[in-house]
Amino acid sequence: MAALIEWVPNISEGRRLDVVDACVEPLKSIEGVKLLDYSSDADHNRSVITCVGDPAGLKKASVALYEKAVELIDMNAQTGAHSRIGAVDVSPFIPIREASMADCTKLAKDCAAAVSDKFAVPVYLYRESATAPHRESQSIIRKGEYEGLTKKMEDPLWKPDYGPSKPHPTAGATIMGARPFLIAFNVNLDTTDVKIGKRIAKAVRGTSGGFVNVQGAGFFLEDNEEGPVTVTSYDELGAPLMEHGVFVRRDGMVQISMNFLNYLKTPIYRVLELIRREAQRYGVLVKQTELIGLAPADMFIKATRWYMQIDNLQGNQIIDFQI
Amino acid sequence: MAALIEWVPNISEGRRLDVVDACVEPLKSIEGVKLLDYSSDADHNRSVITCVGDPAGLKKASVALYEKAVELIDMNAQTGAHSRIGAVDVSPFIPIREASMADCTKLAKDCAAAVSDKFAVPVYLYRESATAPHRESQSIIRKGEYEGLTKKMEDPLWKPDYGPSKPHPTAGATIMGARPFLIAFNVNLDTTDVKIGKRIAKAVRGTSGGFVNVQGAGFFLEDNEEGPVTVTSYDELGAPLMEHGVFVRRDGMVQISMNFLNYLKTPIYRVLELIRREAQRYGVLVKQTELIGLAPADMFIKATRWYMQIDNLQGNQIIDFQI
Numbered sequence: 001m002a003a004l005i006e007w008v009p010n011i012s013e014g015r016r017l018d019v020v021d022a023c024v025e026p027l028k029s030i031e032g033v034k035l036l037d038y039s040s041d042a043d044h045n046r047s048v049i050t051c052v053g054d055p056a057g058l059k060k061a062s063v064a065l066y067e068k069a070v071e072l073i074d075m076n077a078q079t080g081a082h083s084r085i086g087a088v089d090v091s092p093f094i095p096i097r098e099a100s101m102a103d104c105t106k107l108a109k110d111c112a113a114a115v116s117d118k119f120a121v122p123v124y125l126y127r128e129s130a131t132a133p134h135r136e137s138q139s140i141i142r143k144g145e146y147e148g149l150t151k152k153m154e155d156p157l158w159k160p161d162y163g164p165s166k167p168h169p170t171a172g173a174t175i176m177g178a179r180p181f182l183i184a185f186n187v188n189l190d191t192t193d194v195k196i197g198k199r200i201a202k203a204v205r206g207t208s209g210g211f212v213n214v215q216g217a218g219f220f221l222e223d224n225e226e227g228p229v230t231v232t233s234y235d236e237l238g239a240p241l242m243e244h245g246v247f248v249r250r251d252g253m254v255q256i257s258m259n260f261l262n263y264l265k266t267p268i269y270r271v272l273e274l275i276r277r278e279a280q281r282y283g284v285l286v287k288q289t290e291l292i293g294l295a296p297a298d299m300f301i302k303a304t305r306w307y308m309q310i311d312n313l314q315g316n317q318i319i320d321f322q323i
Numbered sequence: 324m325a326a327l328i329e330w331v332p333n334i335s336e337g338r339r340l341d342v343v344d345a346c347v348e349p350l351k352s353i354e355g356v357k358l359l360d361y362s363s364d365a366d367h368n369r370s371v372i373t374c375v376g377d378p379a380g381l382k383k384a385s386v387a388l389y390e391k392a393v394e395l396i397d398m399n400a401q402t403g404a405h406s407r408i409g410a411v412d413v414s415p416f417i418p419i420r421e422a423s424m425a426d427c428t429k430l431a432k433d434c435a436a437a438v439s440d441k442f443a444v445p446v447y448l449y450r451e452s453a454t455a456p457h458r459e460s461q462s463i464i465r466k467g468e469y470e471g472l473t474k475k476m477e478d479p480l481w482k483p484d485y486g487p488s489k490p491h492p493t494a495g496a497t498i499m500g501a502r503p504f505l506i507a508f509n510v511n512l513d514t515t516d517v518k519i520g521k522r523i524a525k526a527v528r529g530t531s532g533g534f535v536n537v538q539g540a541g542f543f544l545e546d547n548e549e550g551p552v553t554v555t556s557y558d559e560l561g562a563p564l565m566e567h568g569v570f571v572r573r574d575g576m577v578q579i580s581m582n583f584l585n586y587l588k589t590p591i592y593r594v595l596e597l598i599r600r601e602a603q604r605y606g607v608l609v610k611q612t613e614l615i616g617l618a619p620a621d622m623f624i625k626a627t628r629w630y631m632q633i634d635n636l637q638g639n640q641i642i643d644f645q646i
Contacts, residue, residue, distance in 0.1 A: 004643065004646070006642065034645075034646055036642075036645055052642065052645070052646060096642055096643065097643055181642075268631070269630070269631060272631055286632060287632075288632050288633075288634040288635075289631055289632045289633050289634070290633065290634075290635060291633050291636055291640055293640065294640055294641070294642040294645070295640060295641065295642065296641070296642050296643060297620050297623070297624070297641050297642075297643040297644070298643075299627075300620070300623045300624045300626075300627040300641070301620070301623045303623075303626075303627040303630065303631060304622075304623040304626040304627050304630075307592070307626065307627075307630040308591070308592060308595055308612055308626060309609060309610075309611050309612045310611075310612050310613065310614050311611040311612070311613075312611075312613060313614055317614055317616065317617055317618060318617070318618065318619070318620050318623070319329065319359075319375065319419055319504075319617040319618065319619050319620075320327070320419065320420055320619060320620040320621075320643075321620070322357075322359055322375070322617070323327070323357055323375060
């Protein structure tokens with residue numbers, strides 16, 4: 001079974017849908033790559049593209065996307081609610097199966113070398129591929145945005161990892177790197193007391209003393225407010241951390257809505273078990289949970305291994321993965 | 324994603340390995356089919372072949388296997404510890420992914436029609452494809468074995484579902500049908516008191532009042548008896564029910580060794596939770612569990628859905644299955 005990597009580039013265009021289509025078009029016919037989804041947000045003036053594929057295919061796809069985006073998006077004329085530094089703003093590579101974080105960093109570096117070489121776009125490596133601690137967060141790299149980039153890049157601390165030390169005149173700069181799969185997971189509590197949800201969210205999220213890699217907040221789910229709602233979470237610096245996500249509201253309950261930024265290091269089941277224990281302390285039970293969007297099969301296999309104590313489980317025991 | 328079905332034919336030859344190889348050889352080059360494994364048992368004089376594939380490929384593969392087995396195996400000269408009625412004795416089709424039990428029954432009937440037509444081998448449909456309740460169990464169909472087949476087939480109750488009403492002169496008859504994936508799963512208890520393991524096995528297995536679709540027995544795992552051991556389980560009629568399986572012994576503990584004949588109807592997690600509760604009644608904890616051999620990813624996804632209460636989980640949320 002071949003390596004499978006997810007690639008979720010964000011481009012700084014969410015209004016001119018003909019431009020978005022032109023950027024996405026070449027991704028539909030690259031061998032070894034499958035375009036899963038793309039969606040645009042006019043307020044943010046940004047589009048999120050989701051592909052999966054093998055390393056060779058994704059390298060071709062990234063060159064093809066940057067070529068179109070550099071040609072068609074002029075950052076000097078771009079405005080929107082979402083902070084950004086370039087035409088292709090951020091380009092994360094995410095291990096799904098038979099691929100390690102190191103494999104994704106290697107791919108990010110290959111793509112960074114190709115893109116900076118062909119299009120003279122400077123590249124910052126971030127997250128698991130960052131070359132210094134101050135470059136790990138995309139929101140810190142992005143601080144000052146496209147407009148502040150020329151000045152920022154004069155600082156040796158912000159010399160790009162690849163490409164020229166000044167922004168591309170229309171495409172700015174770009175951020176690339178490996179990161180874990182982001183999982184959006186909600187827990188619905190059988191109570192109408194939102195204080196309980198807010199207290200538990202505070203207990204489990206990283207910013208207030210809980211688990212690293214967990215963001216969370218408690219909400220009361222109003223009557224008649226069913227249906228999917230698009231939400232974006234913000235980190236301490238106010239930058240959106242969730243690249244895409246929705247949650248489904250349930251009537252008359254309290255929901256703890258969470259993002260798991262690294263389910264490999266901070267497993268969802270461990271946090272869920274603590275939430276169950278905390279809820280019990282208030283005489284409340286977990287009514288149901290919700291996985292929002294996609295998750296790798298690996299998450300289910302590791303959760304089952306933990307709950308069922310299957311200590312010696314090997315990946316090659318999953319018949320689906322033998323093919 | 325295409326339908327994925329497992330096919331585990333058992334042939335009545337486990338001694339002449341050149342004959343086994345000749346039967347298996349054509350299965351290596353059929354489009355849409357992957358040969359995962361085959362193994363022979365000289366005492367049983369029987370070989371178990373494991374393939375996965377799509378319906379069209381598996382139909383071609385079954386015709387190819389029956390052609391070779393009918394040509395090379397003469398049941399009049401065949402002896403062994405394992406009961407059998409034909410050259411290809413039993414040929415189960417097992418849904419893995421994107422395939423229902425009904426899809427597997429359709430495939431079994433297609434193969435039965437082709438094989439009976441081309442090679443004049445009578446076919447009994449069994450398990451989920453059986454045409455009458457008395458034909459569900461392979462051990463009942465097989466009762467009387469090859470030697471008793473001519474007489475048995477004179478009884479209208481035992482008219483084959485496909486093909487002539489008398490055995491093939493050298494290949495006998497064959498059993499085909501859909502069945503759920505068989506999962507071998509062991510639970511190791513942190514005790515040296517084998518009575519506790521035997522009592523719990525008795526409480527959970529179907530033959531003594533527990534769950535249908537569960538076979539089980541308690542063992543004491545002796546010191547220095549580590550390593551894989553091949554075991555075969557027998558049903559009430561003494562016929563082997565486990566088509567293949569091993570278990571790994573752990574020193575100085577008590578093991579409940581189980582077969583789950585239908586994890587879709589009798590989930591492993593439910594039985595494990597009862598075992599944990601029963602063990603607690605004796606002041607004992609589950610130390611670890613063991614999945615033996617293969618299981619479908621579907622089992623892990625359903626276990627996680629249950630343990631984590633992910634009520635609305637959809638198969639298309641598993642990113643691996645989008646491709």
